[in-house]
Amino acid sequence: MPKLIGWRLKPASCWLASTFVGVIIASCYLLPAYWNNHPLSFHEQQFGAIKNLTEILPCSKNLDRKIIILQWTTYFWKNESEYGFGGAPFDRCNHSRSVICLMTMDRSLVNESDAIIFHVRDLNPNDLPPVEWRRPHQHYIFFFYESPMHTDMAKLRLPVFQHFFNRTMTYRRDSDILDLHPYGRMKCIDTSSRSCLNYPRSNGSPVVEDTFDSAKNSFQIDLSLKNRTVAWFATNCNTDSRRESLIHSLSLFIPVDIYGSCGNGSHRCTNRVDCDLMLNRYYRFYLSFENSLCTDYVTEKLYRPMDHDTVPVVYGEADYSSYLPAGSYINARDFDSPRSLANHLNKLMNDDELYLSYFAWRQKYVVDRAPVDGMCQLCRLLSDENTKEKSYADIATWWYSVNQTCRSPPASLV
Numbered sequence: 001m002p003k004l005i006g007w008r009l010k011p012a013s014c015w016l017a018s019t020f021v022g023v024i025i026a027s028c029y030l031l032p033a034y035w036n037n038h039p040l041s042f043h044e045q046q047f048g049a050i051k052n053l054t055e056i057l058p059c060s061k062n063l064d065r066k067i068i069i070l071q072w073t074t075y076f077w078k079n080e081s082e083y084g085f086g087g088a089p090f091d092r093c094n095h096s097r098s099v100i101c102l103m104t105m106d107r108s109l110v111n112e113s114d115a116i117i118f119h120v121r122d123l124n125p126n127d128l129p130p131v132e133w134r135r136p137h138q139h140y141i142f143f144f145y146e147s148p149m150h151t152d153m154a155k156l157r158l159p160v161f162q163h164f165f166n167r168t169m170t171y172r173r174d175s176d177i178l179d180l181h182p183y184g185r186m187k188c189i190d191t192s193s194r195s196c197l198n199y200p201r202s203n204g205s206p207v208v209e210d211t212f213d214s215a216k217n218s219f220q221i222d223l224s225l226k227n228r229t230v231a232w233f234a235t236n237c238n239t240d241s242r243r244e245s246l247i248h249s250l251s252l253f254i255p256v257d258i259y260g261s262c263g264n265g266s267h268r269c270t271n272r273v274d275c276d277l278m279l280n281r282y283y284r285f286y287l288s289f290e291n292s293l294c295t296d297y298v299t300e301k302l303y304r305p306m307d308h309d310t311v312p313v314v315y316g317e318a319d320y321s322s323y324l325p326a327g328s329y330i331n332a333r334d335f336d337s338p339r340s341l342a343n344h345l346n347k348l349m350n351d352d353e354l355y356l357s358y359f360a361w362r363q364k365y366v367v368d369r370a371p372v373d374g375m376c377q378l379c380r381l382l383s384d385e386n387t388k389e390k391s392y393a394d395i396a397t398w399w400y401s402v403n404q405t406c407r408s409p410p411a412s413l414v
């Protein structure tokens with residue numbers, strides 16, 4: 001489940017600033033005309049000062065196209081968006097200046113919207129835009145970050161959702177729009193380098209393994225205090241992947257320090273910053289164990305250790321070689337038993353040189369904890385005149401079918 005609040009590492013002032021920019025843009029290009037015939041709107045309730053901004057800001061006239069993206073549903077029962085509102089979600093996109101995309105929750109803009117986003121968790125079949133209002137050019141977007149195991153499949157099978165969605169926007173690589181915003185990804189440091197390709201690699205592309213120059217390992221990893229083996233942070237202790245069983249077995253062979261409500265309280269850290277610092281300093285490994293074993297389901301658990309000088313031990317259904325450079329992680333599923341995995345971790349506790357080789361990826365990559373590519377891609381798709389019509393006859397089967405499914409845990413590990 002993605003984080004809902006905190007806007008990642010952005011300080012509040014930064015968020016306010018981007019919202020402010022969004023408001024300015026919105027007030028220049030969108031709102032003046034529509035105030036004339038709309039009473040108190042969501043925008044006005046949220047941003048009371050907007051009218052004054054309109055008066056003082058010069059608005060440029062050379063705008064070819066504004067694109068409105070309406071988030072129809074709440075986001076985890078709140079009037080929030082994963083990305084913010086107005087122009088903020090698109091701040092970091094690299095678009096031509098003649099196109100501007102705007103995000104809103106103001107339903108009175110439904111007819112003017114180019115795309116309507118439905119967050120699947122909040123999707124209510126009794127609260128959809130009226131069918132007779134639907135414009136053929138509008139894209140209805142299936143928007144979701146959770147795995148099929150945590151999806152209300154019965155809801156998606158309702159007749160009303162047949163031929164309803166035009167595009168999918170999820171973490172899965174076969175989506176129309178790949179969106180990793182709450183989770184993360186690896187990016188090339190040198191974006192112009194032809195030998196560096198961002199992760200995750202696209203679906204079905206040939207595996208091109210990275211090579212690193214071991215002589216160039218100049219990254220600073222301080223091992224002086226790193227004598228604790230494994231940390232696990234979790235609150236969900238009874239999962240479809242049965243990770244808790246694997247963790248229990250591991251703890252018979254190596255020390256596993258459990259933080260959060262799945263532990264017995266003997267290991268604590270007070271807040272995220274504090275916990276991250278502790279990870280950095282003291283731990284060699286972090287258990288990036290997913291709660292369900294589903295295609296491409298890789299969450300922020302993977303990128304947290306990568307960002308904090310710790311090696312991830314992964315357990316999931318994804319093809320991790322498409323997500324991380326080879327040699328940067330340990331895959332539990334490469335081992336035939338918890339004991340052999342524990343043996344390997346023990347070896348790395350005692351072999352600093354081998355342990356440090358797991359950080360060679362830093363020669364070429366950085367961790368992006370909150371990628372914006374998804375929204376940028378959506379804006380581009382909507383502004384492209386060559387975008388084809390598309391609709392999903394049966395979204396439930398697309399989301400959960402024979403080849404796109406979730407698997408049972410491997411008997412050798414749990």
Ligand SMILES: *[C@@H]1O[C@H](CO)[C@@H](O)[C@H](O)[C@H]1NC(C)=O
Pocket residue numbers: 051052
């Ligand atoms: C905004 O405009 C209204 C009416 O034009 C005025 O009464 C109010 O004082 C203005 N607020 C600011 C902060 O300038």
Ligand SMILES: *[C@@H]1O[C@H](CO)[C@@H](O)[C@H](O)[C@H]1NC(C)=O
Pocket residue numbers: 042074077078079
């Ligand atoms: C969200 O905003 C709408 C419109 O202002 C309001 O009717 C609704 O109660 C709000 N919902 C929540 C959960 O705040």
Ligand SMILES: *[C@@H]1O[C@H](CO)[C@@H](O)[C@H](O)[C@H]1NC(C)=O
Pocket residue numbers: 094
């Ligand atoms: C943005 O787009 C321009 C032109 O398409 C390109 O030259 C530039 O490298 C891009 N910048 C980034 C950060 O992608």
Ligand SMILES: *[C@@H]1O[C@H](CO)[C@@H](O)[C@H](O)[C@H]1NC(C)=O
Pocket residue numbers: 107108109110111132133
């Ligand atoms: C949307 O358009 C329909 C006609 O297609 C109209 O009846 C309806 O009032 C409009 N809704 C809004 C919110 O403007």
Ligand SMILES: *[C@@H]1O[C@H](CO)[C@@H](O)[C@H](O)[C@H]1NC(C)=O
Pocket residue numbers: 227228229
């Ligand atoms: C790690 O080293 C510190 C300082 O030398 C020591 O107090 C601590 O017991 C060690 N922890 C483990 C798990 O070996």
Ligand SMILES: *[C@@H]1O[C@H](CO)[C@@H](O)[C@H](O)[C@H]1NC(C)=O
Pocket residue numbers: 256258264265266
């Ligand atoms: C908590 O569990 C650890 C093993 O994970 C054990 O060593 C410790 O004694 C337990 N503490 C309490 C208070 O039960």
Ligand SMILES: *[C@@H]1O[C@H](CO)[C@@H](O)[C@H](O)[C@H]1NC(C)=O
Pocket residue numbers: 136137138139140163164165166388389390391392
């Ligand atoms: C979206 O799907 C609807 C329903 O199948 C269809 O009528 C419409 O043409 C599609 N629009 C786009 C832009 O693909």
Ligand SMILES: *[C@@H]1O[C@H](CO)[C@@H](O)[C@H](O)[C@H]1NC(C)=O
Pocket residue numbers: 401402403
């Ligand atoms: C599932 O994958 C297999 C092998 O890649 C393929 O032959 C089959 O057509 C796929 N089935 C569906 C329903 O997509």
